[in-house]
Amino acid sequence: MAKIDRRILKSQLAIKQALMQLMSEKSFDDITIQDISDKADVHRATIYLHYQDKFDLLDKLIEEHIQAMREISDWACEIDWRTATQAYFEYFEQNYLFFSTMLSSKGAPSFRSLFLQFIMEEFNEEVDPSEERNHELTKEVMLPFMGTAYVGVVEWWIINGMPCPPPEMAKQVGILLERIV
Amino acid sequence: MAKIDRRILKSQLAIKQALMQLMSEKSFDDITIQDISDKADVHRATIYLHYQDKFDLLDKLIEEHIQAMREISDWACEIDWRTATQAYFEYFEQNYLFFSTMLSSKGAPSFRSLFLQFIMEEFNEEVDPSEERNHELTKEVMLPFMGTAYVGVVEWWIINGMPCPPPEMAKQVGILLERIV
């Protein structure tokens, strides 16, 4: 992978952080490009150097986090569920500002469905309906069942300010998932 | 005052913060230009764009703080001592990392004397040996007496982790100064 000029990394980081901060203050629709460039301490034209418009910026921001989670699952593919779940919740914790913004009532409506889609893709390789105890079940039903459950509990955990630490969440969610699958 | 390109401000800020952080970790002599540029996330050549060498960087950093304190005293010249002293201690508090680094045992030996010199200049305009109760005193003696007392108590306060809030320090130091002058 070619090394990227540090100016690009710094500018993009500042822009993305600025958007996230602004989204925690007001609605995405009310945010102007000028707002973002002011908060990021970057010239307005610099934003257009990297993104089409603010929607493209939001898309890239979301895609980046999905990609990061994908890498966690790659890394944890051979690990047991509990450890993997803990890695996820630690990632949610590290990026609390992002997730709380995206999952809040006035957040990005598109994010939740992308998140759910991603989670279901992850479960897809773990679920085996040919197992004995699942002979009456199909993936079509199991995946949205597990996926919405998972997304729902993450949503609860984030919106309520992470009332318990990642290991505790990993333990409980791990138990529940193993009962289902 | 001509508006300065934001890239310059950002680079210089990063470089100065990097030096301060490094000085809290190891001795100034052991810090290389490469260390600073790494920590600041800036190319090595960028440092030479703004400073002669690391000594010049330290000088400019110190001078900047002295200048900031000079502006406080300009602003507070008409205010009573206690308010002015509180403004100073709030500045020390805001820039705790800088002062604790500079005043620590392995800090910049030059800073303490520059600091003392500055403080004595400030006192110089406030002390009046022609007053009745001072008729046996001279400025030559009063200034280093008050100056070292002031610097000494600041040193104590910083090195001991600011054990009391700025208003409390302002009160006590204010009382003591008024007894002397």
Place this chain on the structure above:
DNA sequence: GCTGATTCGTCCATTACTCGACACACCATT
């Protein structure tokens, strides 16, 4: 309707920064 104020997206000349290289000095090891 019109108008003034914003915001947008784009453009260009200039500037600051980057990257990698260079010769040089210093120091410890051999």
Place this chain on the structure above:
DNA sequence: AATGGTGTGTCGAGTAATGGACGAATCAGC
């Protein structure tokens, strides 16, 4: 005396970001 390693200060070519401008689009209040 020769060696390898590390830090220094400088250089040039290339790139990213800047400031300021522009016309077009959108919107509010009159």
